[in-house]
Amino acid sequence: MQKIRITLICFSLFVMIASSMLSSCGKKSFIEDADTTRGIWGRALLYNELGEREADNSDVCVKVRCIDTLEENPLKLLDTTYNVTTDKNGWWELYRPLGGWYFLEFSKTGYCKNTVYSHHYDTSRADTVENVYLAKPVQGSVVIDSVVLKDDVLSIYRTLYFTANYSSYSLSTWYFFGKSESVSPEDYVYAYVSGISSGSKNKEHKTVVYKSIDKLIESGFNEGETVYVRAYCDNARAVSYQIENDKWIFPNLKEGSKVFSFEIPTSEEE
Helix, strand or coil, rough: HHHHHHHHHHHHHHHHHHHHCCCCCCCCCCCCCCCCCCCCEEEEEEEEECEEEECCCCCCCEEEEECCCCEECCCEEEEEEEEEEECCCCCCEEEEECCCCEEEEEEECCCCCEEEEEEEEECCCCCCCCCCEECCCCEEEEEEEEEEEEECCCEEEEEEEECCCCCCECCCCEEEHHHHHHCECCCCEEECCCEEEECCCCCEEEEEEEEHHHHHHHHCCCCCCEEEEEEEECCCCCCCCECCCCECCCCCCCCCCEEEEEEECCCCCC
């Protein structure tokens, strides 16, 4: 009996020490060999103003919240948090955490945050979370010059303005389509991001983007309906993440362009 008590005391001390290791973003958890670890780990990667991956991906704060119900009578709610940081290569780990649904938030000063809305861990294996990306805020703006619809093809003429102090700087462009003039990253029906465009400070880049009307109809628009479109520029490493089943966040987007509208033709008009 005495040996059992000593074993329980040692185990309790181990749990207390392990918990203290996860108490703040200034401390890192220990990583064992992948074939013996029971825990959750992943990688957070940083991207600079040029859309290039940083050499040093350390000190990204990973705030983790676990919420679940405990199998007790009556049922009890489990609500606990962990905080860890990444190493130089961007790796982070929770060593032997409690089982349940996990919500993870990744942040570092100077970069737009990212999240993993839900990840279920059942303690029976080692789980790997997909790579998470954090990019520097955008340095530029975009305007839509005109929108032309012809032969079921939508042509969006737009201009990018570069404000970053680099000889060559790259930006990507998001287009959001909605059913009202308030179309935005928070209120849209369909969204897509175009390819990267490059330029230097105080320069502009004009181009035209083409979109099939059939794609808009597949996304929920109807013939004869008015469609509104607004553009936003993003870091060349465009980032978006899902926080609910039907809600996406675009952390780098700031001020959008002026809203343009057009009407989807009906079959009779064709």
